[in-house]
Amino acid sequence: MTDKNNGGYQDQDRALDIIFEELKGNKISKAVRKAKIFSTIRTIGISLITFIVLSIAIISISEKVSVIKWSEYIGKINHSYTIQGPNKFPGMFQSYRGYFGGEVEHKTFKYIHGKRVYTGTYTFQYNLLGEKHPQWNGTLINNTNMTDEELNYLPRYNHIGQKLMVFYYPYVDYGNRYQNDLSLLEDIGNEKYMEIALSFDEEYSMDEVEGMIPENINLTWYWVNSEEESHKSTQKRYIDEQDMGNGEIKEVEQYPDLCYEDQAYGIKAINEYGEKIEKPEENFIKALKNGDVTSLYNIIAGSDGTLTKEDIKVQGVVVTGDTESLKLLEDLPFIKATSIGVITDKY
Structure with a gap:
């Protein structure tokens, strides 16, 4: 009886042990599952908080970088108009800033003897790697009977179709190819204002130029000699030997360079309101020194x-006026060539 009873008790004990073990195991499993869930939630929470903090930091940094880059490139644009672009000024800037970069658009105008004339819209994109400008692809002329020399002297225009003024280097002999747009004044008539580029027979100082231009003529821009002496010989007419392959060498005639207004460097004598600038060379020197053209500074x-002002050699100027006032320029001996740019109505 006793053994049977003991065996029964033992069986009951084992059954209870099993139940307790199962309960204990269930509790442990639940605890483990809860711990895993908590750990997962905590990891997700930490990751989410880290992501939010990093995102805010990145957005904040990108905005600061974008503003810095924007200011940098606006400064470059303003510098460029200080040393280039006869009569040309930037208008209001419109910006689209994004992460670590953006896009800047600005319209330009010319101040022509009291009138503002729209001259185009320009856009560039910028980022940490630099800036990117749209590329303007010219049309290749291949269906003409003109010679290469004639093509070299064709008029050029900006991207909205306005004629570009052209300068003639004083140290280059252009033969009978000098342009004389003063001869067009009678055909243009008396109801127009215009700008005209004057190319000189030699280099002059700024003070000399001021005394050479008639008082009734509005002098707005000085074309400055910015070429290295070693480069001047390549701007003249010469024969270039080109390797055509298979050992064949062909002699190709290179025609004298012209300097179009969008390639020229010079000094603005008026501001965007048409007011005369006192000591205009100071703005030019400062822009060369502080801008991205230090090599040009060293050349001049x-x-x-x-x-200094004494180092600046003037090869030509841009003036503005109406037909009658510009006729005062006819037959002045120091003017080798004249080229009309933008023409606008007086009223």
Whole structure:
């Protein structure tokens, strides 16, 4: 009896042990599952918080970088108009800033003897790697009977179809190819204002030029000699030997360079309101020194490395006026060529 009873008790004990073990195992499993769930939730929470914090930091940094880059490139644009673009000024800037970059668009105008004339819209994109400008692809002329020399002297236009003024280097002999747009004044008539580029027979100082231009003529821009002496010979007419392959060498005639207004460097004598600038060379020198054209500064400055007004050599100017006032320029001996640019109505 006793053994049977003991065996029964033992069986009951084992059954209870099993039940307790199962309960204990269930509790442990539940605890483990809860711990895993909590750990997962905590990991997700930490990751989410980290992501939010990093995103806010990245957005904040990108905005600061974008603003810095925007200011940098606006400064470059303003510098460029200080040393280039006769009579040309930037209008209001419109910006689209994004992450670590953006896009800047600005319209330009010319101030022609009291009138503002729209001259185009320009856009560039910028990012951490630099800036990107749209590329303008010219049309290749291949169905003409004109010679290469004639093509070299064809008029050029900006992207909205306005004629570009052209300058003639004083140290280059252009033969009978000098342009004389003063001869067109009678055909243009008296109800127009215009700008006209004057190319000189030699280099002059700024002070000399001021005394050479008639008082009734509005002098708005000085074309400055910015070429290295070693480069001047390549702007003249010469024969270039080109390797055509298979050992064949062909002599190709290179025609004298012209300097179009969008390639020229110079000094603005008026501001965007048409007001005369006192000591305009100071703005030019400052822009060269602080801008991205320090090599140009060194070329004009000469051997001493310090650019002053005395170092500036003027090869031509841009003036504005009406037909009657511009006729005062006819037959002036120091003018080798004249090129009309933008023409606008007086009223």
